[in-house]
Amino acid sequence: MAARGGVGVEADVAALRAQFAAGRTRGAEFALKNLKKWMKPQKVSASLMTFPSTAMVTAEPLGVVLVISAWNYPFSIAAGNAVVLKPSEVAPATSSLLAELLPQYVDSTCIKVVEGGVAETTALLEQKWDKIFYTGNGKIGRIVMASAAKHLTPVVLELGGKCPVVVDSNVDLHVTAKRIAAGKWGCNNGQACISPDFIITTKSFAPKLLEALGKVLEKFYGDEPLRSSDLSRIVNSNHFNRLKKLMDDENVSDKIVFGGQRDEHQLKIAPTIFMDVPLDSGIMKEEIFGPLLPIITVDKIHESFALINSMTKPLAAYLFTKDSKLQEQYEAGISAGGMLVNDTVVHLTNQYLPFGGVGESGIGAYHGSFSFEAFSHKKAVLVRGFAGEAAARYPPYSTAKLKILRGVLKGNLGSMIQAILGFPRGK
Amino acid sequence: MGRVAPSFEEVGGKQQPAVGLGETVSRTVSELRVAYESGRTRSLEWRQSQLRGLLRLLAEEEAAAFRALREDLGKHHAEAYRDELGVLVKSANAALREVWVPLIAFPARAQLEPQPLGVVLVFSCWNVPLGLSLEPLIGAVAAGNAVALKPSELAPATAKFLGDNIGKYMDATAVKVIQGGPEVGEQLMEHRWDKVLFTGSPRIGRVVMAAAAKHLTPVALELGGKCPCIFDTLGGSARDLQTAVNRVVSGKWSSCAGQACLAIDYVLVEERFVPVLIKAIKSTLKRFFTDSDHMARIVNARHFQRLSGLLKDTSVAASVLHGGKLDAKNLCIEPTILLNPPLDSAIMTEEIFGPLLPIITVKKIEDSIDFVKARPRPLAVYAFTKNAALRRRIVEETSSGSVTFNDAVVQYGIDSLPFGGVGESGFGQYHGKHSFEMFSHKKAVLTRGYLIELSARYPPWDGSKISMMRQLYRYNYVGFVLTFLGLKK
Numbered sequence: 001m002a003a004r005g006g007v008g009v010e011a012d013v014a015a016l017r018a019q020f021a022a023g024r025t026r027g028a029e030f031a032l033k034n035l036k037k038w039m040k041p042q043k044v045s046a047s048l049m050t051f052p053s054t055a056m057v058t059a060e061p062l063g064v065v066l067v068i069s070a071w072n073y074p075f076s077i078a079a080g081n082a083v084v085l086k087p088s089e090v091a092p093a094t095s096s097l098l099a100e101l102l103p104q105y106v107d108s109t110c111i112k113v114v115e116g117g118v119a120e121t122t123a124l125l126e127q128k129w130d131k132i133f134y135t136g137n138g139k140i141g142r143i144v145m146a147s148a149a150k151h152l153t154p155v156v157l158e159l160g161g162k163c164p165v166v167v168d169s170n171v172d173l174h175v176t177a178k179r180i181a182a183g184k185w186g187c188n189n190g191q192a193c194i195s196p197d198f199i200i201t202t203k204s205f206a207p208k209l210l211e212a213l214g215k216v217l218e219k220f221y222g223d224e225p226l227r228s229s230d231l232s233r234i235v236n237s238n239h240f241n242r243l244k245k246l247m248d249d250e251n252v253s254d255k256i257v258f259g260g261q262r263d264e265h266q267l268k269i270a271p272t273i274f275m276d277v278p279l280d281s282g283i284m285k286e287e288i289f290g291p292l293l294p295i296i297t298v299d300k301i302h303e304s305f306a307l308i309n310s311m312t313k314p315l316a317a318y319l320f321t322k323d324s325k326l327q328e329q330y331e332a333g334i335s336a337g338g339m340l341v342n343d344t345v346v347h348l349t350n351q352y353l354p355f356g357g358v359g360e361s362g363i364g365a366y367h368g369s370f371s372f373e374a375f376s377h378k379k380a381v382l383v384r385g386f387a388g389e390a391a392a393r394y395p396p397y398s399t400a401k402l403k404i405l406r407g408v409l410k411g412n413l414g415s416m417i418q419a420i421l422g423f424p425r426g427k
Numbered sequence: 428m429g430r431v432a433p434s435f436e437e438v439g440g441k442q443q444p445a446v447g448l449g450e451t452v453s454r455t456v457s458e459l460r461v462a463y464e465s466g467r468t469r470s471l472e473w474r475q476s477q478l479r480g481l482l483r484l485l486a487e488e489e490a491a492a493f494r495a496l497r498e499d500l501g502k503h504h505a506e507a508y509r510d511e512l513g514v515l516v517k518s519a520n521a522a523l524r525e526v527w528v529p530l531i532a533f534p535a536r537a538q539l540e541p542q543p544l545g546v547v548l549v550f551s552c553w554n555v556p557l558g559l560s561l562e563p564l565i566g567a568v569a570a571g572n573a574v575a576l577k578p579s580e581l582a583p584a585t586a587k588f589l590g591d592n593i594g595k596y597m598d599a600t601a602v603k604v605i606q607g608g609p610e611v612g613e614q615l616m617e618h619r620w621d622k623v624l625f626t627g628s629p630r631i632g633r634v635v636m637a638a639a640a641k642h643l644t645p646v647a648l649e650l651g652g653k654c655p656c657i658f659d660t661l662g663g664s665a666r667d668l669q670t671a672v673n674r675v676v677s678g679k680w681s682s683c684a685g686q687a688c689l690a691i692d693y694v695l696v697e698e699r700f701v702p703v704l705i706k707a708i709k710s711t712l713k714r715f716f717t718d719s720d721h722m723a724r725i726v727n728a729r730h731f732q733r734l735s736g737l738l739k740d741t742s743v744a745a746s747v748l749h750g751g752k753l754d755a756k757n758l759c760i761e762p763t764i765l766l767n768p769p770l771d772s773a774i775m776t777e778e779i780f781g782p783l784l785p786i787i788t789v790k791k792i793e794d795s796i797d798f799v800k801a802r803p804r805p806l807a808v809y810a811f812t813k814n815a816a817l818r819r820r821i822v823e824e825t826s827s828g829s830v831t832f833n834d835a836v837v838q839y840g841i842d843s844l845p846f847g848g849v850g851e852s853g854f855g856q857y858h859g860k861h862s863f864e865m866f867s868h869k870k871a872v873l874t875r876g877y878l879i880e881l882s883a884r885y886p887p888w889d890g891s892k893i894s895m896m897r898q899l900y901r902y903n904y905v906g907f908v909l910t911f912l913g914l915k916k
Contacts, residue, residue, distance in 0.1 A: 149636035353871035395721035397505030409513035
């Protein structure tokens with residue numbers, strides 16, 4: 001059952017700590033592929049310096065973790081933690097559904113859902129957690145990290161950014177347009193942290209790209225997109241107004257080359273494309289998080305690199321090209337959480353790739369085994385025997401001892417043998 | 428080639444409020460950014476040249492390094508070599524040998540490409556002043572970053588050694604040493620960094636992290652804790668007992684006189700075994716520390732006061748079994764053993780960081796597990812035991828940065844083991860490959876071709892498209908193919 005913030009939160013956290021301390025979360029069995037493998041201690045090579053010895057790294061749960069904006073929770077549970085989920089209040093129906101259903105499917109003494117807004121989140125952040133996982137924006141990310149600092153709590157922050165899409169002229173145009181459209185408008189109508197935010201392409205190629213995008217959009221959503229049931233609406237009126245403001249900016253509104261329709265009543269905005277808005281306009285300074293797509297043109301495609309590097313590092317950077325050299329340069333020259341060539345968004349689904357940001361787009365990563373790691377502590381374990389006592393390491397120090405130590409640390413086998421055999425003798 | 432402007436260098440232990448400190452720091456930071464943006468630090472050649480430069484520094488200036496450590500801490504050069512220089516030589520060589528440095532190959536379908544984070548800041552600590560400065564530096568340059576290093580002002584000779592030499596042996600435009608005290612640290616944290624590694628106390632750790640939060644700067648905190656040593660009976664072998672006691676004594680007093688985050692803080696042992704243990708420790712102390720030259724001194728008067736203060740409490744003083752002599756003039760405290768000081772006294776609630784060893788008795792050795800569990804998680808848990816069941820319980824039921832059985836502190840030198848804390852002892856791990864990873868961003872790169880197009884992902888959506896997606900996510904390839912071919916809904 002979902003709890004509300006304030007005093008209830010403190011009691012909840014204490015109860016979770018008790019459960020964790022009692023070892024209740026460690027036996028959690030989830031049918032996650034590879035879980036057993038991840039849980040196994042990893043043997044590592046112990047160096048000859050501590051011969052004889054065995055060394056390993058074992059993953060242990062961190063304890064009680066807080067996950068804000070919750071759809072990644074299964075992984076924290078897989079790592080054996082007790083968890084509090086705070087779903088986003090911006091999606092209230094989903095939040096209450098989670099609060100209602102989750103306890104019916106999992107051990108609700110170890111996994112709790114706390115619903116609420118700013119007050120509840122603030123109350124939660126005052127508690128001491130063993131890790132905090134936050135998905136959202138940079139402004140709140142800073143607040144979360146500052147709260148975490150008081151308790152020395154490590155954090156994972158999945159933030160956003162303006163994910164650029166560089167489109168070269170050497171591409172399969174139709175497929176490119178489809179994949180950009182799917183990534184932009186097919187994912188919650190642009191309201192996703194990895195949605196393509198804006199396009200950079202050459203002046204000569206832009207008209208062709210625009211035409212292709214237009215064709216694709218018509219195919220996806222018909223000629224009256226506001227009436228298509230496949231188009232998500234804007235999540236709430238705050239965001240609708242925010243996007244309206246970006247569109248209506250006097251330096252931007254005359255750059256609309258496709259779409260522009262909106263319905264305040266339904267909170268719907270149609271896929272809208274802009275050509276060459278000013279770089280200092282609102283739509284180019286903040287993460288759009290909506291169905292507006294600016295196309296910025298450059299003379300040569302390489303100029304896109306400088307533009308992208310002048311902005312903060314994004315969560316994802318996209319490139320469409322068949323030119324392998326351009327690809328190499330992009331990869332080396334652009335820093336982003338993740339990079340996808342010739343597609344958008346789908347790198348999210350590859351469970352072998354970590355998903356996370358860098359710089360302003362975030363700290364830490366998850367997905368697949370990386371999630372398990374995000375919620376675990378990799379504990380180093382060294383087991384030594386009593387044989388091989390090396391007198392050389394103990395005082396009183398002497399030149400002879402130092403000589404052996406030097407050799408051992410340099411990996412000199414002769415010195416190691418001497419050390420193990422107890423040289424120098426008699427001390 | 429030079430080091431950073433000395434205008435804010437400490438003079439005689441007192442901070443000079445430097446004119447334009449903020450501007451000087453800002454300038455240093457922008458120089459590092461310019462160096463990084465030039466792309467120079469990213470090449471394999473640059474990284475190798477820095478590591479080689481560091482190795483040459485450690486070889487050519489070894490005597491000066493020993494002198495600095497002796498001056499700052501009274502550290503014997505054997506201890507200095509064993510714990511600091513030797514380890515650094517090993518680490519730098521390992522970094523040069525390993526192939527972590529990525530070759531920029533044509534991207535395969537899906538790969539993880541480690542990239543430098545950019546411009547990183549390393550705060551070092553006074554007790555292992557060379558090691559805690561240069562070990563992170565090795566990782567940071569191996570990963571291709573530009574680096575600012577702030578050594579602790581409480582080990583001024585070593586800080587000066589670093590300031591004098593780093594610029595000579597390494598690329599001074601991209602690797603800078605910044606001198607000063609807390610106010611310099613504050614100024615540095617006003618800026619955004621691509622990563623900050625802080626080694627020190629939890630109190631300052633909080634301050635650093637809070638400052639980092641303003642810029643979303645990722646941090647790693649290497650803090651401390653009270654590292655317990657669980658001492659089990661060892662089956663009666665006198666030789667093994669002596670070996671174990673050698674290692675305990677070394678793990679406490681031979682590690683900068685107990686002023687080390689990995690030093691044994693206190694011992695837990697069964698009541699009946701106490702006389703044997705204490706006798707063995709005393710005789711070993713006598714054998715090892717034939718003169719005060721072989722044990723480091725206390726770093727400064729403030730810490731000396733702090734440690735003497737721990738012994739002032741009457742019930743604590745009454746529990747002193749051995750040692751306890753304080754020499755304020757030479758900042759020396761002799762190896763001191765206490766038996767069952769009160770558990771709520773400062774010596775049992777704060778990290779000791781000094782040559783005082785409380786021995787706490789338990790009825791049976793398994794009780795020590797609950798004792799350790801009830802307390803904040805330390806950087807290391809030590810246990811001397813031959814009992815495999817006890818070993819397993821310790822690993823599974825206690826939590827700490829690391830666990831070492833039948834020895835102490837040596838895990839520090841093992842490259843393959845990550846070094847770092849958990850809970851109150853910190854977060855973030857380094858050493859060996861982990862150092863490289865600490866200062867890298869693992870960028871996921873996925874490349875697709877144009878050939879295979881999956882129409883199911885595109886709107887307009889219908890039942891069969893949704894079924895196909897469901898099947899794909901469940902790895903139900905047969906079902907997917909059937910639906911695709913229209914043979915299944």
